[in-house]
Amino acid sequence: MALRDNHGPAIDEILARYAQRRSAVIPLLYIAQDEYGHLTDEAIREVAAILELPPTDVFEVVGFYTLFYDKPVGTWVLQVCDDVPCCFLGAEQLVETLESKLGIVADQTTDDKMFTLQRVKCLADCDRAPMLQANLEYFRNLDTPEKVDALLTELRQRAASGEVLSVSGRFAKG
Ligand code: FES
Incomplete structure:
Protein backbone atom coordinates (compact mmCIF):
# COMPACT_ATOMS: atom_id res chain seq x y z
CA MET A 1 0.00 0.00 0.00
CA TYR A 65 -11.41 9.74 -18.63
CA THR A 66 -8.63 10.43 -21.13
CA LEU A 67 -6.43 12.09 -18.49
CA PHE A 68 -6.01 8.78 -16.71
CA TYR A 69 -3.36 6.56 -18.25
CA ASP A 70 -3.54 2.80 -17.83
CA LYS A 71 -0.28 2.27 -19.73
CA PRO A 72 3.17 3.90 -19.35
CA VAL A 73 3.34 7.37 -20.93
CA GLY A 74 6.04 9.90 -21.74
CA THR A 75 6.89 13.09 -19.90
CA TRP A 76 4.51 14.92 -22.17
CA VAL A 77 1.24 13.34 -23.27
CA LEU A 78 0.16 15.07 -26.48
CA GLN A 79 -3.57 14.70 -26.97
CA VAL A 80 -4.78 15.94 -30.33
CA CYS A 81 -8.49 16.58 -30.70
CA ASP A 82 -9.59 14.79 -33.86
CA ASP A 83 -13.31 15.41 -33.47
CA VAL A 84 -15.24 16.62 -36.53
CA PRO A 85 -14.97 20.42 -36.07
CA CYS A 86 -11.21 20.17 -35.54
CA CYS A 87 -10.86 17.89 -38.56
CA PHE A 88 -12.32 20.66 -40.71
CA LEU A 89 -9.51 22.90 -39.44
CA GLY A 90 -6.59 20.50 -39.93
CA ALA A 91 -6.53 18.02 -37.06
CA GLU A 92 -5.55 15.13 -39.31
CA GLN A 93 -2.66 17.13 -40.74
CA LEU A 94 -1.52 17.94 -37.20
CA VAL A 95 -1.58 14.25 -36.25
CA GLU A 96 0.36 13.37 -39.41
CA THR A 97 2.94 16.08 -38.74
CA LEU A 98 3.44 14.89 -35.16
CA GLU A 99 3.67 11.26 -36.25
CA SER A 100 6.27 12.19 -38.83
CA LYS A 101 8.38 14.37 -36.52
CA LEU A 102 8.21 12.00 -33.54
CA GLY A 103 8.54 8.76 -35.49
CA ILE A 104 5.53 7.21 -33.76
CA VAL A 105 1.83 6.78 -34.41
CA ALA A 106 -1.06 7.48 -32.09
CA ASP A 107 -0.99 5.56 -28.81
CA GLN A 108 2.77 5.16 -28.95
CA THR A 109 5.61 6.76 -26.95
CA THR A 110 8.92 7.97 -28.32
CA ASP A 111 11.99 5.88 -27.51
CA ASP A 112 13.35 8.64 -25.27
CA LYS A 113 10.06 8.56 -23.28
CA MET A 114 9.56 12.27 -23.91
CA PHE A 115 6.27 12.20 -25.85
CA THR A 116 3.19 10.03 -25.99
CA LEU A 117 0.77 10.82 -28.82
CA GLN A 118 -2.94 10.26 -28.42
CA ARG A 119 -6.12 11.13 -30.28
CA VAL A 120 -8.98 12.43 -28.13
CA LYS A 121 -12.42 13.91 -28.65
CA CYS A 122 -13.58 17.49 -28.15
CA LEU A 123 -11.40 19.51 -25.78
CA ALA A 124 -13.79 22.48 -25.89
CA ASP A 125 -11.43 24.65 -27.91
CA CYS A 126 -12.96 24.06 -31.32
CA ASP A 127 -12.48 27.59 -32.67
CA ARG A 128 -8.71 27.51 -32.26
CA ALA A 129 -7.98 24.22 -33.99
CA PRO A 130 -5.89 22.43 -34.90
CA MET A 131 -4.99 22.15 -31.24
CA LEU A 132 -3.63 19.75 -28.70
CA GLN A 133 -3.39 19.34 -24.96
CA ALA A 134 0.09 18.64 -23.58
CA ASN A 135 -0.50 17.25 -20.08
CA LEU A 136 -2.98 19.93 -18.96
CA GLU A 137 -1.84 22.80 -21.18
CA TYR A 138 -3.54 23.81 -24.40
CA PHE A 139 -1.60 24.76 -27.54
CA ARG A 140 -3.66 26.21 -30.35
CA ASN A 141 -3.62 27.04 -34.05
CA LEU A 142 -0.90 24.49 -34.78
CA ASP A 143 -1.48 24.78 -38.50
CA THR A 144 2.07 24.65 -39.85
CA PRO A 145 5.00 22.25 -39.42
CA GLU A 146 7.06 25.19 -38.15
CA LYS A 147 4.65 25.79 -35.25
CA VAL A 148 4.79 22.09 -34.38
CA ASP A 149 8.60 22.20 -34.44
CA ALA A 150 8.59 25.21 -32.12
CA LEU A 151 6.19 23.51 -29.74
CA LEU A 152 8.22 20.28 -29.55
CA THR A 153 11.39 22.29 -28.97
CA GLU A 154 9.73 24.27 -26.18
CA LEU A 155 8.43 21.15 -24.47
CA ARG A 156 11.81 19.41 -24.69
CA GLN A 157 13.52 22.47 -23.24
CA ARG A 158 11.06 22.71 -20.39
CA ALA A 159 11.53 19.04 -19.54
CA ALA A 160 15.31 19.50 -19.59
CA SER A 161 15.09 22.61 -17.41
CA GLY A 162 13.98 20.60 -14.41
CA GLU A 163 10.50 22.07 -14.38
CA VAL A 164 8.31 19.83 -12.25
CA LEU A 165 5.86 18.04 -14.47
CA SER A 166 3.60 15.55 -12.83
CA VAL A 167 2.44 12.82 -15.15
CA SER A 168 -1.09 13.95 -14.47
CA GLY A 169 -0.16 17.49 -15.43
CA ARG A 170 -1.58 18.84 -12.22
CA PHE A 171 1.43 21.10 -11.73
CA ALA A 172 1.80 22.11 -15.36
CA LYS A 173 1.50 25.84 -15.91
CA GLY A 174 -1.66 27.08 -17.59
S1 FES B 1 -13.97 19.51 -31.74
FE1 FES B 1 -11.87 19.76 -31.26
S2 FES B 1 -11.84 21.03 -29.50
FE2 FES B 1 -13.95 20.75 -29.96
Whole structure:
Protein backbone atom coordinates (compact mmCIF):
# COMPACT_ATOMS: atom_id res chain seq x y z
CA MET A 1 0.00 0.00 0.00
CA ALA A 2 2.54 2.58 -1.14
CA LEU A 3 -0.17 5.16 -1.56
CA ARG A 4 -1.13 5.04 2.09
CA ASP A 5 2.51 4.88 3.18
CA ASN A 6 3.68 7.77 1.01
CA HIS A 7 0.60 9.99 0.88
CA GLY A 8 -1.39 9.19 4.01
CA PRO A 9 -2.00 12.78 5.19
CA ALA A 10 -2.92 13.99 1.69
CA ILE A 11 -5.31 11.08 1.24
CA ASP A 12 -6.96 11.72 4.60
CA GLU A 13 -7.33 15.41 3.76
CA ILE A 14 -9.03 14.53 0.46
CA LEU A 15 -11.35 11.98 2.07
CA ALA A 16 -12.39 14.57 4.66
CA ARG A 17 -13.73 16.83 1.90
CA TYR A 18 -16.49 14.44 0.89
CA ALA A 19 -19.58 13.07 2.61
CA GLN A 20 -19.11 9.78 0.73
CA ARG A 21 -15.73 8.12 0.27
CA ARG A 22 -16.47 7.19 -3.34
CA SER A 23 -16.62 10.89 -4.26
CA ALA A 24 -12.84 11.07 -3.76
CA VAL A 25 -12.11 8.66 -6.61
CA ILE A 26 -10.71 11.19 -9.09
CA PRO A 27 -8.31 13.05 -6.75
CA LEU A 28 -7.06 9.74 -5.39
CA LEU A 29 -6.47 8.42 -8.89
CA TYR A 30 -4.38 11.52 -9.64
CA ILE A 31 -2.25 10.81 -6.58
CA ALA A 32 -1.86 7.19 -7.69
CA GLN A 33 -0.97 8.23 -11.23
CA ASP A 34 1.71 10.57 -9.99
CA GLU A 35 3.06 7.93 -7.62
CA TYR A 36 3.35 5.17 -10.20
CA GLY A 37 3.62 7.09 -13.48
CA HIS A 38 0.50 5.43 -14.79
CA LEU A 39 -2.43 3.55 -13.34
CA THR A 40 -1.42 -0.07 -13.04
CA ASP A 41 -4.02 -2.65 -12.09
CA GLU A 42 -2.42 -2.78 -8.66
CA ALA A 43 -2.66 1.01 -8.25
CA ILE A 44 -6.32 0.97 -9.23
CA ARG A 45 -6.98 -1.79 -6.70
CA GLU A 46 -5.18 0.23 -4.04
CA VAL A 47 -7.45 3.20 -4.70
CA ALA A 48 -10.49 0.93 -4.61
CA ALA A 49 -9.39 -0.49 -1.24
CA ILE A 50 -8.95 2.99 0.24
CA LEU A 51 -12.40 3.99 -1.01
CA GLU A 52 -13.95 0.67 0.04
CA LEU A 53 -15.28 0.22 -3.49
CA PRO A 54 -15.36 -2.78 -5.81
CA PRO A 55 -12.27 -2.48 -8.06
CA THR A 56 -14.54 -2.62 -11.13
CA ASP A 57 -16.03 0.76 -10.20
CA VAL A 58 -12.58 2.35 -10.23
CA PHE A 59 -11.51 0.60 -13.43
CA GLU A 60 -14.59 2.10 -15.10
CA VAL A 61 -13.58 5.63 -14.06
CA VAL A 62 -10.05 5.12 -15.40
CA GLY A 63 -11.43 3.82 -18.68
CA PHE A 64 -13.76 6.78 -19.12
CA TYR A 65 -11.41 9.74 -18.63
CA THR A 66 -8.63 10.43 -21.13
CA LEU A 67 -6.43 12.09 -18.49
CA PHE A 68 -6.01 8.78 -16.71
CA TYR A 69 -3.36 6.56 -18.25
CA ASP A 70 -3.54 2.80 -17.83
CA LYS A 71 -0.28 2.27 -19.73
CA PRO A 72 3.17 3.90 -19.35
CA VAL A 73 3.34 7.37 -20.93
CA GLY A 74 6.04 9.90 -21.74
CA THR A 75 6.89 13.09 -19.90
CA TRP A 76 4.51 14.92 -22.17
CA VAL A 77 1.24 13.34 -23.27
CA LEU A 78 0.16 15.07 -26.48
CA GLN A 79 -3.57 14.70 -26.97
CA VAL A 80 -4.78 15.94 -30.33
CA CYS A 81 -8.49 16.58 -30.70
CA ASP A 82 -9.59 14.79 -33.86
CA ASP A 83 -13.31 15.41 -33.47
CA VAL A 84 -15.24 16.62 -36.53
CA PRO A 85 -14.97 20.42 -36.07
CA CYS A 86 -11.21 20.17 -35.54
CA CYS A 87 -10.86 17.89 -38.56
CA PHE A 88 -12.32 20.66 -40.71
CA LEU A 89 -9.51 22.90 -39.44
CA GLY A 90 -6.59 20.50 -39.93
CA ALA A 91 -6.53 18.02 -37.06
CA GLU A 92 -5.55 15.13 -39.31
CA GLN A 93 -2.66 17.13 -40.74
CA LEU A 94 -1.52 17.94 -37.20
CA VAL A 95 -1.58 14.25 -36.25
CA GLU A 96 0.36 13.37 -39.41
CA THR A 97 2.94 16.08 -38.74
CA LEU A 98 3.44 14.89 -35.16
CA GLU A 99 3.67 11.26 -36.25
CA SER A 100 6.27 12.19 -38.83
CA LYS A 101 8.38 14.37 -36.52
CA LEU A 102 8.21 12.00 -33.54
CA GLY A 103 8.54 8.76 -35.49
CA ILE A 104 5.53 7.21 -33.76
CA VAL A 105 1.83 6.78 -34.41
CA ALA A 106 -1.06 7.48 -32.09
CA ASP A 107 -0.99 5.56 -28.81
CA GLN A 108 2.77 5.16 -28.95
CA THR A 109 5.61 6.76 -26.95
CA THR A 110 8.92 7.97 -28.32
CA ASP A 111 11.99 5.88 -27.51
CA ASP A 112 13.35 8.64 -25.27
CA LYS A 113 10.06 8.56 -23.28
CA MET A 114 9.56 12.27 -23.91
CA PHE A 115 6.27 12.20 -25.85
CA THR A 116 3.19 10.03 -25.99
CA LEU A 117 0.77 10.82 -28.82
CA GLN A 118 -2.94 10.26 -28.42
CA ARG A 119 -6.12 11.13 -30.28
CA VAL A 120 -8.98 12.43 -28.13
CA LYS A 121 -12.42 13.91 -28.65
CA CYS A 122 -13.58 17.49 -28.15
CA LEU A 123 -11.40 19.51 -25.78
CA ALA A 124 -13.79 22.48 -25.89
CA ASP A 125 -11.43 24.65 -27.91
CA CYS A 126 -12.96 24.06 -31.32
CA ASP A 127 -12.48 27.59 -32.67
CA ARG A 128 -8.71 27.51 -32.26
CA ALA A 129 -7.98 24.22 -33.99
CA PRO A 130 -5.89 22.43 -34.90
CA MET A 131 -4.99 22.15 -31.24
CA LEU A 132 -3.63 19.75 -28.70
CA GLN A 133 -3.39 19.34 -24.96
CA ALA A 134 0.09 18.64 -23.58
CA ASN A 135 -0.50 17.25 -20.08
CA LEU A 136 -2.98 19.93 -18.96
CA GLU A 137 -1.84 22.80 -21.18
CA TYR A 138 -3.54 23.81 -24.40
CA PHE A 139 -1.60 24.76 -27.54
CA ARG A 140 -3.66 26.21 -30.35
CA ASN A 141 -3.62 27.04 -34.05
CA LEU A 142 -0.90 24.49 -34.78
CA ASP A 143 -1.48 24.78 -38.50
CA THR A 144 2.07 24.65 -39.85
CA PRO A 145 5.00 22.25 -39.42
CA GLU A 146 7.06 25.19 -38.15
CA LYS A 147 4.65 25.79 -35.25
CA VAL A 148 4.79 22.09 -34.38
CA ASP A 149 8.60 22.20 -34.44
CA ALA A 150 8.59 25.21 -32.12
CA LEU A 151 6.19 23.51 -29.74
CA LEU A 152 8.22 20.28 -29.55
CA THR A 153 11.39 22.29 -28.97
CA GLU A 154 9.73 24.27 -26.18
CA LEU A 155 8.43 21.15 -24.47
CA ARG A 156 11.81 19.41 -24.69
CA GLN A 157 13.52 22.47 -23.24
CA ARG A 158 11.06 22.71 -20.39
CA ALA A 159 11.53 19.04 -19.54
CA ALA A 160 15.31 19.50 -19.59
CA SER A 161 15.09 22.61 -17.41
CA GLY A 162 13.98 20.60 -14.41
CA GLU A 163 10.50 22.07 -14.38
CA VAL A 164 8.31 19.83 -12.25
CA LEU A 165 5.86 18.04 -14.47
CA SER A 166 3.60 15.55 -12.83
CA VAL A 167 2.44 12.82 -15.15
CA SER A 168 -1.09 13.95 -14.47
CA GLY A 169 -0.16 17.49 -15.43
CA ARG A 170 -1.58 18.84 -12.22
CA PHE A 171 1.43 21.10 -11.73
CA ALA A 172 1.80 22.11 -15.36
CA LYS A 173 1.50 25.84 -15.91
CA GLY A 174 -1.66 27.08 -17.59
S1 FES B 1 -13.97 19.51 -31.74
FE1 FES B 1 -11.87 19.76 -31.26
S2 FES B 1 -11.84 21.03 -29.50
FE2 FES B 1 -13.95 20.75 -29.96
